[in-house]
Amino acid sequence: MKFKISLVALLFYATTSLSAQDIKGSKFGKGLLNIVGQDSSWTMKVGLRIELLGMSTWEEGQSNQTSFLVRRSRLKFDGYAYSPKLEYKIELGLSNRDQSGASEFTSNAPRYILDAQLKWNFYKNFEIWFGQGKLPGNRERVISSGNLQQVDRSLLNSLFTIDRDFGFQLRHHFNVSDQFVIKEIFSLSQGEGRNVTTGNLGGHQYTSRLELLPLGNFDSEGDYSGADLKREQTPKLAFGVSYDHNNNAVKTRSNQGSYMLTDTGYYETNINTLFIDAMFKYNGFSLMAEYADRSAKDPFAKNSDGSLTGDEVQVGKGINLQTGYLFKNNLEISGRYTHTELDKTITGKEPESQYTLGVSKYIVGHKLKVQTDISHLEVINGNNELMYRLQFELHF
Numbered sequence: 001m002k003f004k005i006s007l008v009a010l011l012f013y014a015t016t017s018l019s020a021q022d023i024k025g026s027k028f029g030k031g032l033l034n035i036v037g038q039d040s041s042w043t044m045k046v047g048l049r050i051e052l053l054g055m056s057t058w059e060e061g062q063s064n065q066t067s068f069l070v071r072r073s074r075l076k077f078d079g080y081a082y083s084p085k086l087e088y089k090i091e092l093g094l095s096n097r098d099q100s101g102a103s104e105f106t107s108n109a110p111r112y113i114l115d116a117q118l119k120w121n122f123y124k125n126f127e128i129w130f131g132q133g134k135l136p137g138n139r140e141r142v143i144s145s146g147n148l149q150q151v152d153r154s155l156l157n158s159l160f161t162i163d164r165d166f167g168f169q170l171r172h173h174f175n176v177s178d179q180f181v182i183k184e185i186f187s188l189s190q191g192e193g194r195n196v197t198t199g200n201l202g203g204h205q206y207t208s209r210l211e212l213l214p215l216g217n218f219d220s221e222g223d224y225s226g227a228d229l230k231r232e233q234t235p236k237l238a239f240g241v242s243y244d245h246n247n248n249a250v251k252t253r254s255n256q257g258s259y260m261l262t263d264t265g266y267y268e269t270n271i272n273t274l275f276i277d278a279m280f281k282y283n284g285f286s287l288m289a290e291y292a293d294r295s296a297k298d299p300f301a302k303n304s305d306g307s308l309t310g311d312e313v314q315v316g317k318g319i320n321l322q323t324g325y326l327f328k329n330n331l332e333i334s335g336r337y338t339h340t341e342l343d344k345t346i347t348g349k350e351p352e353s354q355y356t357l358g359v360s361k362y363i364v365g366h367k368l369k370v371q372t373d374i375s376h377l378e379v380i381n382g383n384n385e386l387m388y389r390l391q392f393e394l395h396f
Helices: 002-016 155-160 221-225
Strands: 021-023 033-037 043-059 065-081 085-093 113-123 126-134 162-175 181-189 205-213 237-249 251-253 255-260 271-281 285-296 299-302 310-311 316-326 331-342 353-365 368-379 385-395
Touching: 155 285, 155 316, 155 331, 221 237, 221 271, 316 353
Parallel strands: none
Antiparallel strands: 021 033, 033 043, 043 065, 043 385, 065 085, 085 113, 113 126, 126 162, 162 181, 181 205, 205 237, 237 271, 251 255, 271 285, 285 316, 299 310, 316 331, 331 353, 353 368, 368 385
16 A cells, blocks of 8 residues: 555656656657656656456366456656666556565565666676666567567466566677677576565576677667567577576576475575577568576475475476568567477476467557467377467557
């Protein structure tokens, strides 16, 4: 309740104190409010987005299940403070799903905060990011949920992503030639995911990423946006490799999943995750590919007497291939194939394959769009599933 009152107070202050500021007009999708301080020493862009989802699933041997929900509802603030070299980003999740996961580790409070970061360009092409935000893991996860090519991310992402955490990131980029760009990222984080308030359990998480763009930068950072909405005039290609080491991790999926509890506390083991990905775009055509592999020093959580607790690290691998073509009327047809294979001897889970066909209508790019897709999930020695989704997105 206090959070909601504070949020209303913040918005009230921002809209009633504008006599001391300059408001710059903007086109739809460029921010709800764009505020500039009188001396230009700070800026703030306020954004709001909602995703409304309808979904129906049919599983073999089960009755049809239908649901409607506010998939995402988020409030975003970004800009710079004191100097354009010191940027900030704040993103708050307002939907039930965004706030879910309250536990003793988050002081039994809803997890409102998604991102809260400072970004300092302290020297030439070097930047340091500090705070809570997405780690430099798989490309599909780093792409904003508002910029996805299909209704939602793939099964590979749901099983293997390392998502958000609190820590710092050191980022750098340089040119090998007029076109060839190389980007490097190193991250040190807490290792238990977002909004943890009880202090760090286990060790810390170390993530490094290398990106190669041999044909130059994408238009408007299109290597981290679904669909070729900019219709790249020349072929653009990006390769990325990420390696994540979570030292003495206490969760089943590195910094995600559930805590591994034992009769003496928390089970700790080293978890390593490898991501390899690529993005290609040209003249409305796009192709994204990802591979993920997770391993653990000892995946089985054990009690003091050596008995298994029933928790185990979700060791395995997966591949995701996704492609689409954007027609001149901004209607796009897309397809996706995902295969995930957790180690059955450890997890007891069967391999899964999912085939998805999607159709998107971009009215104002990703800021106003309607997306629908149908997916067929195949489970070896299990029940297959058919899923249909329809989603509307509005982003100020």
